[in-house]
Amino acid sequence: MQSNEAPVSMEVEAVPSEPSSASAALPPKPIFEPLKAHEMSDGRVQFRKVSVPPHRYSPLKKVWLDIYTPVYEQMKIDIRMNLKGRKVELKTRADTPDVSNLQKCSDFVQAFMLGFDVIDAIALLRMDELYVESFEIKDVKTLRGEHLSRAIGRLSGKGGKTKFAIENATKTRIVIADTKIHILGSFANIKVARDSLCSLILGSPAGKVYSKLRAVTARLAERF
CATH class of the missing domain: 3.30.1370.10 (K Homology domain, type 1)
Structure with missing residues (x-):
């Protein structure tokens, strides 16, 4: 049985949205100077x-x-x-x-x-990215007597040659005060200099440390 009623279409009239008066009435954002x-x-x-x-x-x-x-x-x-x-x-x-x-x-x-x-x-x-890192020779290897003196000598080199080479290659500054070592530089450069100094303390010859240092600094130069 079919109904004789016509289908009723439901239409919704779109009412244009009016800008809210509340947002228009907001004051401008205040500008505060940084605190001292x-x-x-x-x-x-x-x-x-x-x-x-x-x-x-x-x-x-x-x-x-x-x-x-x-x-x-x-x-x-x-x-x-x-x-x-x-x-x-x-x-x-x-x-x-x-x-x-x-x-x-x-x-x-x-x-x-x-x-x-x-x-x-x-x-x-x-500069904000500079730090000072300090460590002692005994933190790397326990040395006493002449072994300790020879390790300090390897760190400095003849006339400070080894220390200056590491400083120039890694763009750091190094102070060797008895058994304490202080390094001033950026985080990445301090790590490279510290690794070179630790290799010297452990007994690596200076020539081997130089060659490794050149390779590492070349990679750092390419990265930055």
């Missing part, structure tokens, strides 16, 4: 203290102005030498532009205390 160092710490002064070893006291007196000038004038960090405590004290100021400047200056002064020249250590203030 003293504002991030709620106005509290932040300190750092770096101890001065006895053998670096006289060199510090000679180059004090070279250390004081970039820290105070460029990084806007107060610095003073505490003669009684034998420490270099650093603190933030109201006009310190960046909160990280205090740590950079602390690393700069600490690098000088480890034995780096001011010209080399000042790169820590200008």
Whole structure:
């Protein structure tokens, strides 16, 4: 049995959407200036203290102005030498532009205390990707007596030739202070220099280390 009713079509009228008056009435986004160092710490002064070893006291007196000038004038960090405590004290100021400047200056002064020249250590203030890594010969291999002396001699080479070759090839700076070794450079370059120094400590001849160093630095140059 068929129904005589005609099919009813359902049509929906499209109503044009009107822009909401609420979004149009929103105020423009505020623009805030970045917080300064003293504002991030709620106005509290932040300190750092770096101890001065006895053998670096006289060199510090000679180059004090070279250390004081970039820290105070460029990084806007107060610095003073505490003669009684034998420490270099650093603190933030109201006009310190960046909160990280205090740590950079602390690393700069600490690098000088480890034995780096001011010209080399000042790169820590200008570049963010530089680090100082320290290790001892006994961390690589336990050596005593003449064996230890010969290992230190292999690290330096005749007239410092081996040390300078590793520095120039890896773009790092190396300080050999008795049995402690300090390396200043970028992360990748420090790794290459450390591997070369460890090979020398373990007894590899300098010629073999040079050839391996040339191959590694060539690969690094192609990568970057």
